Amino acid sequence: MAEESTKRKITYISTDVHPTDSFIIVNYYLQVISVSDAGKQTPQDKRALQKAIKVKISESSDVTTIAREIIEKYPKLIPAIKMRELESCLAVLQKRGSNFDLKQRAAEQTDSGFSTANSILESLARGGRSSPVKDESASLDMIEQYIEGLYEEMPDKIASTRNILTLAKNPQNLDVLMQNDSLISAISRVLREDNKKSMELVTNIIYIFFCFSNFPQYHPFITANKVGDMCLRITDQELNRYNIWSSDLQKLETKAAQAPDNSTLARDLDKEHRKFQAMIRKQDQLLFVCFHLLLNLAEDFSIEVKMVKRDIVRYLLTILDRETPELLVLTITFLKKLSVFKENKDELIRSDAVFNKMDKILSIINPALQGLSLKFLLNLSHDKTFRSMTVRNGGLQRVSELLQSKSHAILTLQLLYQITIDDENRDLVAGADIIPQIMKMILEYRGERVNTELMAVAINLATSKRNVDVIVDDNGLKFLVKRALKTRDILILKMLRNISMHEGETKFMFLDYIDEFMNMLLKSSNVPEVFVEVIGIIANLTIPDFDFAKLAKTYSLVELVQKKLADAVEFARRVAAATLERARDDADESEDGLAPDDDITLEAIILLGTMAHDENIAPMVSKTNAIPLLMELMIIKEEDDEIVLQIIYCIYHFLLYDSTRQILISKTKVVSYLIDLLYDRNIQIRRMCDVCLDIISEINEDWIKKIKQQKFQWHNSEYLSVMADLLEQQEAAMNTAASTTQGKSKSTSRSGNYATAGPSPAGAAPPRKISIGNSTYYSGLDESDSDDEEFDRHIIGGPRAILDSP
Structure with a gap:
């Protein structure tokens, strides 16, 4: 063998x-x-x-x-x-x-939010008594007697189910119990027939199946016996019972209030209150074990979908009105699991009810319950409607209170970050006493790098002028700069960069630390993450009458910008050469540190445009190779609208000064490039090009004629290209129609051909007169088309038809 x-x-x-x-x-x-x-x-x-x-x-x-x-x-x-x-x-x-x-450890529980179901159910069953309910002695040898007891009167059924439950709590007995078909058949029958007669009996039977549900291998067995369906039916039944009993109790309270001297009525009301509380205690125990079993079964996605179709979301929202912490924790755990699906999320946020209920729950002093509630709200906060609902219902005040709790600080910050994603919500944060807490947490944080969640919120808040006024108040900017200079924390530098964007007194505050930032800039040239933030801060300081020439001379700032532009151009050339040789990957690996970050390139261009406000910068720039590098970079980065726009802004400033204007006009094809970009899809680029061309036109009357001529040739080439396409389409349509109408009469054939053809050249719209600045030109195309689509530039005309500048 x-x-x-x-x-x-x-x-x-x-x-x-x-x-x-x-x-x-x-x-x-x-x-x-x-x-x-x-x-x-x-x-x-x-x-x-x-x-x-x-x-x-x-x-x-x-x-x-x-x-x-x-x-x-x-x-x-x-x-x-x-x-x-x-x-x-x-x-x-x-x-x-x-x-x-x-004790605090016991309160801070895992993500499920509850400890073992046994201890919780025992706690619910005790109802406040100090000693737990003792299980009767049970044995597998007496299983047949327990089965017989299920066919007897109610007390015997309850005793039998209690003994079977004692056996089911031991995982080693589950296989034996499952293989006993008579036992499973009997308890399933009792659950179906007697679920309205005894709440204790139903709780015991559901608890037996719950013991099986803790192990995935028994889930098919539970599903086959339709236990999940019975749990939902029992839940609906108990919630209806609660509503009826609550309504009757309310009527009795009204009668007692109308007859305050009636002692009999007062005693009856007190008695009903005690019965009602006892019923709620038993009902919470039953609902807990029902939903716990359903939560275990919901590990199977297909079963979870069936539960949602059976309206389990509505049941769970109704349970949120209860006060038993253990049941609330379980309910929110289930809701958190369901909320990751869009359909469930949409149903949850359909009204303000969910936030109002969660706001009430968050006020309960229970760390485990509060932590789990924040995780549930964090799931919902990915929806903009819910974020607006949160702010509208005073959620920022609740967030402010929760920030003071160290045990939930991270979750609260994550929720606050989600809220501040929307621009309309950021300004409202300033009135909720949140910013002072954020600043205190940043400045008192131990360690070199501040927590990511904390800084993410601060960076978002720093984009609002109203929030920045609160941040810089009481020497806030001073302490932030001091910490940034000491630790070189990239996230704090990002926050300072956002603060420096806002107009007003805030920009002038940065001048007190300009030398410190310049030293950091020079020392971090090999640290791109720090370099891009510091250069961004300096580039944002668009302060009138600031002596940028002195700053540039002291720290060789123009040379530094030229070097960054040269690195970007050199890298682009090497990549192009490697592409032609079909070895781009190898070339990238050989560029040790030569690949400049586009963010650094963009910030270097912005800084150059900021410095160009000072007329004394132009002579310094004219002595370098910065302007030709800008023009070459504009061609290389033609797909990057932001870089192109900032380069044109620099060109605009340099056209205002004689020293740089002569370089642009005599050593570059600036007019050709600007006319080419005059018809870009980006409206900001078009406007800047138009302004620059107007400046060039005012230099000399000859330029006016030549720019008009180039504009005309460009539009004429576009017009001819479009008309050529229309003629090709018309000819193709006529050929197709002719081939499909053989055997028909000539008149019918001809009318059909011209009916399906495109517009003839004679019927095309004539060129339209357009004025930009002081120039007038004609276009065969509607200007609105250029905003939405980019026309193909054909060999006829196009950029090749543009004249070189004189």
Whole structure:
């Protein structure tokens, strides 16, 4: 007889942090595979298991080193690619610290928001009593007696289900219970027939199936017995019961209020209140186990879709009105899982109800409940309608209160970041006492790099002038600059760059630190991330009467800009050459540090345009090769509208000064380039080109005629190209019609041909008279077309028809 050997297959699921102790919990699947002598492998069912790894960690510990040691010790349990996930869990443990209160640990639970269902259900069942309900002694040997008890009166049914539940709580008994068809058939029948007779009986039976639902391999078994369907029916039934009982109680309260001297009525009201509270306690226990079972089944997407069609979202929103923290945590967990799908999200935000209910829940002092609620709101905040709803209903004030809680600071900042994505919401933040808290958190943050979530919010807020007025108040700018100069934190520099954009007194404040920024700029030429932010700050300082010439002379600023432009042009030339040789990849690898960042190139051009406000800069620029480099770069970056627009802005300034104007006109083809761009799709580029051409026209009367001539030739070439296309289309249409109308009469054929053909040349619209600046030209095309589409430039005319400048 052939013998079999076994091998174990471990599949990693996830890593969690223990809610109370210094443990890392690793969730994984274990599958035993039987291997015969012939080599045949027979896999068995997977089992979901957990491994608790004790971790010794302190504030000074290196999280990366500890994570590497754990992976080396348990290579089969945790794959190396999960290194970052493990580091995140270790960071959570590290933040707790050695003096972390044990009670607080118990409150800060994992993402599911609840501990074991057994302890919660026992807590709900106690209803405030100090000692838990003790399970009766149960044994698998007495299973037949328990089945018989399910056919007896109600007390016997309840006792039998309680004993079966005791057995089901032990995972080792689940296989035995599932294989007993008589048992499963009996409890399923009792659930269908007696679900309205006893809430305790229904809770016990649902709890039995819930024990099975904790393991994915039993989900088909639960679905086959239609337990999920019964859970939804029972939920609807209990919610209707609650509404009826609540309505009756309200009527009794009205009667008692009308007869305050009636002691009998007062006693009846008090008695009904106690019964109502007892009913709510039992109902919460039943609803908890129902929704917990459904949440387990919802791991299968197809089953989750069926639940949504059965209106489970409405049930969950109704449960949010309850006050039991454990049930609320479970409900919000379920809603958070559903909210990742657009259809569910749209239903949730259909009215203000969801935010009003969540705002009430956030006011409950329960760290686990608040944390989970913030995660749920964070999912919804990806919708602009919900963000507007949040601001409209006073959500910023709630965010301001939650920012003061250190345990939820990160989640609150993430939610605030989502809210500040919209421009219309940013100005409203200034009135919610949020900015002072943000500034305090930034300036008091320990470490060189401020938290990313915190700085993301600050960078968003710095784009609003109203917020900036609050930020720079009380020496706020001074402290930010001081920290940025000390740590060179890129995110703080980004925030300062946004602050420097705003007109008014804010720009003048930066002049107190201009020398410090210039020194940082020169020292960070090899650090692109820092360099681009600092040069961006300086480029934003468009201050009238500022002596940029003195600054440029002191720090060789014009030479620095020329070098960056030259690097960009040189790199573009090398890439073009490598492309022709079909070796671009190799060429990129050989460009050690020569590839300039387009952001740096753009900021260098903007800085040059800012400095050009000072007339003393023009002679300095004329002594360099900056202007020819700008013209060459405009051709290279013709697809980048922002770079092209900023180059034209520089040209505009340089045309105002004699020294640079002579270089532009005599050494470059600036007129040809500007006329070419005069018909660009970008309206801002068109306007700047028009202004520049007007300036050139005012220099000499000869230029007016030549610019008009070039404009005419350009429009004429475009007109001829379009008409050539129309003639080709017309000829093709006539040939097609002629081939399909053979055998018909001549008159019919001719009328059909001309009816389907395009417009004839004689019927084409005549050129239209257009005035730009002081110039007049004719166009055969409607100007609105140039805003929406770019016409093909054919060999006839086009750029080749443009005359060179004199």
